[in-house]
Amino acid sequence: xxxxxxxxxxxxxxxxxxxxxxxxxxxxxxxxxxxxxxxxxxxxxxxxxxxxxxxxxxxxxxxxxxxxxxxxxxxxxxxxxxxxxxxxxxxxxxxxxxxxxxxxxxxxxxxxxxxxxxxxxxxxxxxxxxxxxxxxxxxxxxxxxxxxxxxxxxxxxxxxxxxxxxxxxxxxxxxxxxxxxxxxxxxxxxxxxxxxxxxxxxxxxxxxxxxxxxxxxxxxxxxxxxxxxxxxxxxxxxxxxxxxxxxxxxxxxxxxxxxxxxxxxxxxxxxxxxxxx
Amino acid sequence: xxxxxxxxxxxxxxxxxxxxxxxxxxxxxxxxxxxxxxxxxxxxxxxxxxxxxxxxxxxxxxxxxxxxxxxxxxxxxxxxxxxxxxxxxxxxxxxxxxxxxxxxxxxxxxxxxxxxxxxxxxxxxxxxxxxxxxxxxxxxxxxxxxxxxxxxxxxxxxxxxxxxxxxxxxxxxxxxxxxxxxxxxxxxxxxxxxxxxxxxxxxxxxxxxxxxxxxxxxxxxxxxxxxxxxxxxxxxxxxxxxxxxxxxxxxxxxxxxxxxxxxxxxxxxxxxxxxxxxxxxxxxxxxxxxxxxxxxxxxxxxxx
Numbered sequence: 001x002x003x004x005x006x007x008x009x010x011x012x013x014x015x016x017x018x019x020x021x022x023x024x025x026x027x028x029x030x031x032x033x034x035x036x037x038x039x040x041x042x043x044x045x046x047x048x049x050x051x052x053x054x055x056x057x058x059x060x061x062x063x064x065x066x067x068x069x070x071x072x073x074x075x076x077x078x079x080x081x082x083x084x085x086x087x088x089x090x091x092x093x094x095x096x097x098x099x100x101x102x103x104x105x106x107x108x109x110x111x112x113x114x115x116x117x118x119x120x121x122x123x124x125x126x127x128x129x130x131x132x133x134x135x136x137x138x139x140x141x142x143x144x145x146x147x148x149x150x151x152x153x154x155x156x157x158x159x160x161x162x163x164x165x166x167x168x169x170x171x172x173x174x175x176x177x178x179x180x181x182x183x184x185x186x187x188x189x190x191x192x193x194x195x196x197x198x199x200x201x202x203x204x205x206x207x208x209x210x211x212x213x214x215x216x217x218x219x220x221x222x223x224x225x226x227x228x229x230x231x232x233x234x235x236x237x238x239x240x241x242x243x244x245x246x247x248x249x250x251x252x253x254x255x256x257x258x259x260x261x262x263x264x265x266x267x268x269x270x271x272x273x274x275x276x277x
Numbered sequence: 278x279x280x281x282x283x284x285x286x287x288x289x290x291x292x293x294x295x296x297x298x299x300x301x302x303x304x305x306x307x308x309x310x311x312x313x314x315x316x317x318x319x320x321x322x323x324x325x326x327x328x329x330x331x332x333x334x335x336x337x338x339x340x341x342x343x344x345x346x347x348x349x350x351x352x353x354x355x356x357x358x359x360x361x362x363x364x365x366x367x368x369x370x371x372x373x374x375x376x377x378x379x380x381x382x383x384x385x386x387x388x389x390x391x392x393x394x395x396x397x398x399x400x401x402x403x404x405x406x407x408x409x410x411x412x413x414x415x416x417x418x419x420x421x422x423x424x425x426x427x428x429x430x431x432x433x434x435x436x437x438x439x440x441x442x443x444x445x446x447x448x449x450x451x452x453x454x455x456x457x458x459x460x461x462x463x464x465x466x467x468x469x470x471x472x473x474x475x476x477x478x479x480x481x482x483x484x485x486x487x488x489x490x491x492x493x494x495x496x497x498x499x500x501x502x503x504x505x506x507x508x509x510x511x512x513x514x515x516x517x518x519x520x521x522x523x524x525x526x527x528x529x530x531x532x533x534x535x536x537x538x539x540x541x542x543x544x545x546x547x548x549x550x551x552x553x554x555x556x557x558x559x560x561x562x563x564x565x566x567x568x569x570x571x572x573x574x575x576x577x578x579x580x581x
Contacts, residue, residue, distance in 0.1 A: 009485065013382065020379040024372070025393050027453070031408050032396070034419050038411065050422030090305035097302035104296055109303060116310055118506060119318075120514040120562055122535050123555040126548055127317030127324075150313045153306050211401035213517035218543070229401050233521060246411060253407050257400035264399040265392060275465040 039251040046246050061247035065255055068248075069228050073255070075141065076227040079216075080209035082145035083152060087205040088198060090149070091156040096186070098157065099164030100172075110161070117154040124150060125218050132219060139224035147215050152205045159204075159275075163197030164190070196270040203267040207260050228256045325553040331546030342553035351529040355537045358444060359513060359558075362533045363565060366508050368452040370501065373459035377467050378493075391464070398457035405454040406521025413446060440530030443523050447531045450518055455511070459504045466500035467493070498577055505569060510562045534558040 033052060040057040097103070098110050128147055129138065137143030167190065175185035191198070210227070217230040232252060264271070325342055329335035346352045380390055397405060412420050415433045424430045436442035470493065478488045516535045519525065525532035525540055532540065534554055542551035 013485065017379045017382040020375050021383065021390055024376055025390060028393050028397050031412050034412060035408055046417050049426065050417075050419040052419075090309060093302035094304075094306040097299040101295065101299040101302070103299035106299075109307075113306060113310060116314055118510050118562075118566065119314060120510060120535070120555070120559055122514045122516065122538055123321050123552075123559060124314060124317045126542055126551065127320045128313065130320075131317065147313065149309050153309055157306060207399070211403075213401065213403045213520075214515075229403050229517075232403055232407055233517070246417065249407060250411065253404050257404050260399050260401075261396055264395065268388075268392065268395070271461070275462045 035250045035253060038246055039254055041247055043245075043247055061251035062255070065248050065251035069231060069252060069255060072226055072228040072231050075225040076210050076229070076256075077259075078141055079144045079148070079225070079227055080206040082141065083148040083209035084202040084205035086145055087149060087152040087156050088202055091153055091160055091201070092191075092198070095157050095160030096164050096190070099161045100167075110157075113154055113157050115154075116150075117158070119150075121150060122214060125214060128215075129218060139220050141225045144215065144219055144225070144227075145209070147219060148205070148209050148212065151208050151212070155204060156201045159201050160194070160197050163194040167193050199267055200270040203263060203271065206263065210260055228252075232256065321552050321555060324549055325556050327549045329548040329552075331542070331548055335549065338549070342550045345550065346553055346557070351532070352537070354529045355532050355534055358529075358531060359533045359561065361444060362448060362451070362513060363509060365448050365451045365455075365512055366505055368448075369456040369459050369508060369512075370505055372452065372456040373463050373504070374497075376456070376460050377464035378489075380464055381467055391460075394460055395457045397454055398461070401517070402454055402515055403517040403521050405450060406518035409446070409450045409453070409518075410522055437523060438527050440527055443527060443531050447519050447522055450522060451512060454518055455508060455515075459508060462500050462504040463497060466497055470496045495577060498573075502570060502573060505573075506566045509565050509569065513558065513562060534561070 037052050037054055038046070039061050040059070041054045042056055042058050042060070045051075045055060094113075098106065128150075132138040132143050132147070135143075137146065171189060171193075172182065172185045175189045176182065180188065211229065212227075213229050213233065216227045217233065220226045220230070232249070324335060326337060326339055327335035328338045328341065376394060380387060383390065412418050413436065415421055415435045415437070421430065421433045425433060434442065436446055474492050474496070475488065478492050483491065513533060514535045516533070516539060519531060519533065519536055520539070523531040525536040529537070535558060538551045538554040538558065541547045541554060
């Protein structure tokens with residue numbers, strides 16, 4: 001209604017709006033459709049004219065891919081979940097302090113933590129590898145979970161602090177009037193109210209553990225808990241003869257990509273209001 | 278008088294014990310960041326002055342790693358490519374702002390649209406690399422398949438063996454992969470601009486372009502600062518999609534500094550040189566973010 005009065009502007013705005021959205025939606029969906037379709041093609045169909053509907057669909061690539069990735073997927077899940085849980089345990093108290101307490105050096109401390117978000121993490125891989133070797137954490141799931149905290153904690157503090165800050169000032173005192181101690185007030189009043197932020201952070205942390213390639217590739221070896229993502233690297237990078245396996249590769253791509261997508265769709269509403277600056 | 282003093286002392290001790298409790302609460306995060314970030318980082322600086330073969334013992338060599346790098350031609354290729362690569366941040370910002378404004382206009386289907394947008398960000402970057410490696414595969418991929426079938430091209434382009442084209446593809450895929458992250462931040466902040474500001478702007482007869490410049494952009498300032506700074510750095514350090522598409526080749530034509538670091542460390546086992554590359558990368562990113570923030574502040578002061 002806001003455009004009433006200058007209709008031509010309204011029409012161009014509408015046209016650009018739908019144009020932009022249509023283009024971006026298609027640019028995201030079309031590659032996806034091809035990937036899905038290739039994962040159902042038998043190998044001889046990759047050659048020849050490109051087509052979207054498989055002539056003779058088969059599930060072979062999916063069953064092969066799944067058998068091959070079974071343990072890696074379990075590793076990815078354990079690493080992702082562990083990363084999320086540990087991140088929440090170490091950042092909730094800190095974020096709470098930054099949001100609701102006054103103390104000396106609060107601002108500087110907060111920015112010191114947040115600026116860690118801007119660090120080129122690739123610099124850290126080698127020293128962490130070295131340190132993990134000494135500590136016996138190299139090539140273990142706990143080692144991976146600990147290492148991912150570098151990525152996750154600054155982000156988590158930032159998002160959680162905002163959620164704790166938005167809660168009314170006197171809410172804890174009110175709870176204490178009704179007989180809560182400071183701790184039970186935190187547990188039974190503050191935590192539930194900040195739940196959306198906690199879900200968002202948990203999700204992002206899980207995603208980090210699930211999606212990462214760099215740490216995953218360098219902190220695990222063949223005999224250890226290799227997550228699913230690094231397995232894809234190498235299947236393709238090899239060059240010449242490998243290209244025949246596109247079907248399996250695409251099935252594996254989908255197998256690894258679908259779980260985070262589903263979790264994302266479930267957690268989306270929480271996530272969207274977690275990013276206001 | 279004496280009662281007031283008594284109060285002051287009590288308040289001060291209370292304040293101190295409060296402070297201690299707060300420090301206790303933030304201790305875990307600080308501990309993790311010191312052990313996992315600052316200590317390894319210091320070690321990294323030190324090691325960049327060492328000759329350190331993979332698995333061997335480091336020996337102090339002074340600035341030898343740096344003099345080697347600055348006298349080595351591919352390093353300059355890598356620097357040039359890194360500079361080009363920062364443009365992807367600009368592309369991402371443009372796409373993200375356009376998308377966020379368009380979604381705001383939308384009456385129905387917002388959920389579906391944002392859901393679709395964010396899929397490419399949700400899946401691992403290595404996977405977007407795989408997806409586009411297939412889409413753009415010269416012999417079997419659908420992009421060139423259709424382009425030749427429809428006679429847009431008369432023959433397939435083997436972009437992987439041309440430096441400039443390979444870089445173009447890598448930049449395109451990086452933009453495609455990461456713009457949704459900026460969209461997420463920008464559209465969240467767009468939603469939080471109070472409606473009254475737009476009503477006021479309209480009352481004063483501002484057109485859409487003016488409204489965008491005078492209301493929307495200033496309100497989005499901090500969101501844009503945060504999004505661009507994070508992406509400037511992450512684009513240059515998230516290398517999995519580059520590795521999957523080109524492995525840094527042909528030659529060093531798509532080896533941004535982070536890929537160069539990776540190649541030195543894990544291709545050739547020269548940890549000391551890898552660290553030196555890392556330090557250069559760090560200085561460069563700090564420089565970028567600094568310049569960006571300064572220019573952005575200046576532009577928005579003039580604009581407002």
